[in-house]
Amino acid sequence: QKEVEQNSxxxxxxEGAIASLNCTYSxxxxxxxxxxxQYSGKSPELIMFIYSNxxxxxxxxxxxxxxxxxxxxxxxxxxxxxxxxxxxxxxxSNTGNQFYxxxxxxxxxxx
Amino acid sequence: xxxVTQSPTHLIKxxxxxxxxxxxxxxxxxxxxxxxxxxxxxxQFIFQYYEKEExxxxxxxxxxxxxxxxxxxxxxxxNALLLGDSALYLCASSxxxxxxxxxxxxxxxxxx
Numbered sequence: 001q002k003e004v005e006q007n008s009x010x011x012x013x014x015e016g017a018i019a020s021l022n023c024t025y026s027x028x029x030x031x032x033x034x035x036x037x038q039y040s041g042k043s044p045e046l047i048m049f050i051y052s053n054x055x056x057x058x059x060x061x062x063x064x065x066x067x068x069x070x071x072x073x074x075x076x077x078x079x080x081x082x083x084x085x086x087x088x089x090x091x092x093s094n095t096g097n098q099f100y101x102x103x104x105x106x107x108x109x110x111x
Numbered sequence: 112x113x114x115v116t117q118s119p120t121h122l123i124k125x126x127x128x129x130x131x132x133x134x135x136x137x138x139x140x141x142x143x144x145x146x147x148x149x150x151x152x153x154x155q156f157i158f159q160y161y162e163k164e165e166x167x168x169x170x171x172x173x174x175x176x177x178x179x180x181x182x183x184x185x186x187x188x189x190n191a192l193l194l195g196d197s198a199l200y201l202c203a204s205s206x207x208x209x210x211x212x213x214x215x216x217x218x219x220x221x222x223x
Binding site: 004006031032034036042043044045046049088090092095096097098099100101102103104 | 144146151152153154155156159166167169199201208209211212213214215216217
């Protein structure tokens with residue numbers, strides 16, 4: 001079982017729609033969760049981080065964490081073509097010294 | 112403030128050779144981590160250093176080594192290069208070991 005699992009996609013949504021990206025993790029003791037965006041040929045860029053159960057909103061982005069289900073999600077509202085990228089879920093291990101990334105979900109926003 | 116910087120940008124090496132990659136963290140960040148990213152995959156954790164000490168190691172062979180200097184910059188060394196080492200090598204810095212990380216632009220290594 002991989003430490004972090006994501007659907008690789010591709011996920012396509014029309015412009016203005018909500019894009020929903022999902023991630024599950026295996027280390028029940030994990031405390032810190034991150035979403036990164038990676039454009040083709042570029043390095044990952046931090047979008048959101050969440051530490052507590054529930055929702056965290058930042059502009060058009062909402063991260064949701066459910067530790068009981070070991071599930072993290074990212075919602076992108078009013079999706080724009082510039083949101084087209086690969087979205088990486090990352091988790092820090094319980095010991096705090098191991099970082100695990102999922103394989104990423106490719107998102108395409110269709111104008 | 113300058114972000115994380117890495118050098119070189121691109122590198123071509125031959126199988127069996129050795130390579131050294133360099134990283135300078137964001138000013139004030141004391142933790143540096145190294146990742147390997149092959150095409151179509153997420154970054155794979157190689158090492159984390161904090162205050163010049165190794166704090167975490169991923170599942171990579173002993174051919175991979177790293178160190179952190181007093182100014183918090185870091186080097187990643189890979190010996191006896193294999194074709195499978197061809198990848199984008201990413202450096203990330205953070206204030207603390209379990210803080211959110213900021214990535215540099217990466218070094219694209221090609222082994223022929």
